[in-house]
Amino acid sequence: MSQSEPGQMTQQAEIPDGGVNRQFALLDEFVASLPYKKENLIAILHRAQEIFGSLPEEVQMHIAYLLDIPAAKVYGVVSFYSFFTMKARGRHVVNVCTGTACFVRGAAKIQLEVEKQLGIKTGETTEDGLFTLESLRCVGACGLAPVLVIDGKVYGKVEVGQVKEILGEYREK
The missing domain is CATH 1.10.10.1590 (NADH-quinone oxidoreductase subunit E)
Incomplete structure (x- = not known):
C-alpha cells in the first residue's frame, strides 16, 4: 500500500x-x-x-x-x-472515561494508575498483548464517575486503590 x-x-x-x-x-x-x-x-x-x-x-x-x-x-x-x-489491540481493552463528570471526580488519577499498573501509556498495548489502554470522552454512566470500562464491563466509582485488583481479574482470564 x-x-x-x-x-x-x-x-x-x-x-x-x-x-x-x-x-x-x-x-x-x-x-x-x-x-x-x-x-x-x-x-x-x-x-x-x-x-x-x-x-x-x-x-x-x-x-x-x-x-x-x-x-x-x-x-x-x-x-x-x-x-x-x-x-x-490487546486481548483486553481498558478504557478510562475522561468525560466531564469523570474528569472532575478523578479520572486523571485513575488513568495514571492504570498506566502505572500496565507499564504503558494511553493508546499503547502491553508487550505481552494482554492489554490495550484507551480513553473515552463519555461512557454515559456519569452517575458512576469515575468510570473504568474493560471489555465492555463498566466499573463505577473507581478509586485508585482498586485499579490493581480490577486489572488482576483480567490477568487471570
Whole structure:
C-alpha cells in the first residue's frame, strides 16, 4: 500500500486473495451474504474488525475492492468512528472515561494508575498483548464517575486503590 500523505491511501496496493487467507475468506463470505453491500459498510467494518482484530490498510483496501468504492471512503469511516481501530489491540481493552463528570471526580488519577499498573501509556498495548489502554470522552454512566470500562464491563466509582485488583481479574482470564 502506498501513501502519498499521512492518512491518505491510494488504490495501488495488492489485494490479498480471499481464497488463500482464511480471514479474508471469512470476510468475503460475510460480504457476499449481504443484499446491499455498499449500504452495509459499517456492518462490514465491524465484522472485519471481529475477524482481524483491527482494520489495517490491507483490510481496508480489500473492503474497498469488494464494494467497488474508493479506499478513501473506507478510511474516512474507519478514522471517524472511535470504535474502529487500525492498530491491533490487546486481548483486553481498558478504557478510562475522561468525560466531564469523570474528569472532575478523578479520572486523571485513575488513568495514571492504570498506566502505572500496565507499564504503558494511553493508546499503547502491553508487550505481552494482554492489554490495550484507551480513553473515552463519555461512557454515559456519569452517575458512576469515575468510570473504568474493560471489555465492555463498566466499573463505577473507581478509586485508585482498586485499579490493581480490577486489572488482576483480567490477568487471570
